[in-house]
Amino acid sequence: MTPEDGMTEPVISLRSVRADLGSRPVLRGIDLTVERGEVVALLGANGSGKSTAIRTIIGQVPTAAGEIELFGTPRGRFRDWARIGYVPQRTTAAGGVPATVTEIVSSGRLSRARFGMLRRADHEAVRRALEMVGMADRAKDSVDALSGGQHQRVLIARALAAEPELLIMDEPMAGVDLASQEVLARALEEQVARGVTVLLVLHELGPLEPLIDRAVVLRDGCVLHDGPPPRAVGQHALPGHDHVHPHSPEHEPMRTGLLS
Numbered sequence: 001m002t003p004e005d006g007m008t009e010p011v012i013s014l015r016s017v018r019a020d021l022g023s024r025p026v027l028r029g030i031d032l033t034v035e036r037g038e039v040v041a042l043l044g045a046n047g048s049g050k051s052t053a054i055r056t057i058i059g060q061v062p063t064a065a066g067e068i069e070l071f072g073t074p075r076g077r078f079r080d081w082a083r084i085g086y087v088p089q090r091t092t093a094a095g096g097v098p099a100t101v102t103e104i105v106s107s108g109r110l111s112r113a114r115f116g117m118l119r120r121a122d123h124e125a126v127r128r129a130l131e132m133v134g135m136a137d138r139a140k141d142s143v144d145a146l147s148g149g150q151h152q153r154v155l156i157a158r159a160l161a162a163e164p165e166l167l168i169m170d171e172p173m174a175g176v177d178l179a180s181q182e183v184l185a186r187a188l189e190e191q192v193a194r195g196v197t198v199l200l201v202l203h204e205l206g207p208l209e210p211l212i213d214r215a216v217v218l219r220d221g222c223v224l225h226d227g228p229p230p231r232a233v234g235q236h237a238l239p240g241h242d243h244v245h246p247h248s249p250e251h252e253p254m255r256t257g258l259l260s
């Protein structure tokens with residue numbers, strides 16, 4: 001392996017990254033490094049800049065200053081998008097044309113497919129991804145007929161279908177019931193065991209807690225904390241936590257917010 005393969009470089013590197021949205025500074029000098037094989041949780045209150053940080057990393061938001069590298073390549077020159085699977089934060093907005101579950105998940109495979117043609121290996125990857133999130137029995141259904149949590153699982157399957165080296169997920173557990181969260185946690189565990197690098201926005205560590213190597217907490221567009229995740233507690237124990245919703249009892253700290 002040569003360093004140019006991006007095998008020795010950090011998978012993600014941000015240095016002093018600034019980004020503005022609507023002339024408002026949203027990221028105000030972010031440093032973040034994610035090494036190969038790491039699972040990093042991005043935490044912080046609503047509006048602290050988590051989604052913007054992720055959208056900046058994948059090039060959906062331009063940087064006002066600073067440097068971003070993906071697999072050792074400056075983001076502006078990075079072309080190998082098939083190495084990255086992205087699950088956007090779920091919105092409540094209804095989609096346009098209804099597609100089937102299989103169509104949505106297959107779209108995640110297009111970056112790997114030759115000339116846009118899905119072949120047997122691609123169809124198998126789609127089927128495996130649907131099985132991983134427990135949605136294989138809904139493969140032919142229209143996504144319109146799914147619940148919010150099921151829809152979220154389909155979006156995760158779409159990212160998994162590409163068999164990416166880096167998974168970036170923005171609140172993958174939001175709106176997903178506890179049983180499905182366990183299914184997704186196992187799917188993610190399988191990815192991590194294969195050496196996949198993961199950066200994910202979470203409101204609480206929840207069932208993913210055992211998988212997380214490091215927690216980065218944003219506050220008002222700055223990194224407030226970068227270090228080991230707090231063990232056996234939710235995000236509530238972290239500095240900078242200022243959500244306004246009721247705190248759950250000590251014996252079930254993982255449930256807060258996820259079911260609200």
Ligand SMILES: Nc1ncnc2c1ncn2[C@@H]1O[C@H](COP(=O)(O)OP(=O)(O)OP(=O)(O)O)[C@@H](O)[C@H]1O
Nearest residue numbers: 021022024026044045046047048049050051052053
């Ligand atoms: N398109 C936009 N134009 C202007 N301001 C924006 C835009 N998108 C986000 N913002 C602002 O940027 C800030 C950070 O938003 P961002 O979505 O990154 O927060 P977040 O940490 O992901 O929050 P949440 O936990 O609610 O998802 C917020 O103050 C938000 O209002």
Ligand SMILES: [Mg+2]
Nearest residue numbers: 050051052089
């Ligand atoms: Mg967000």
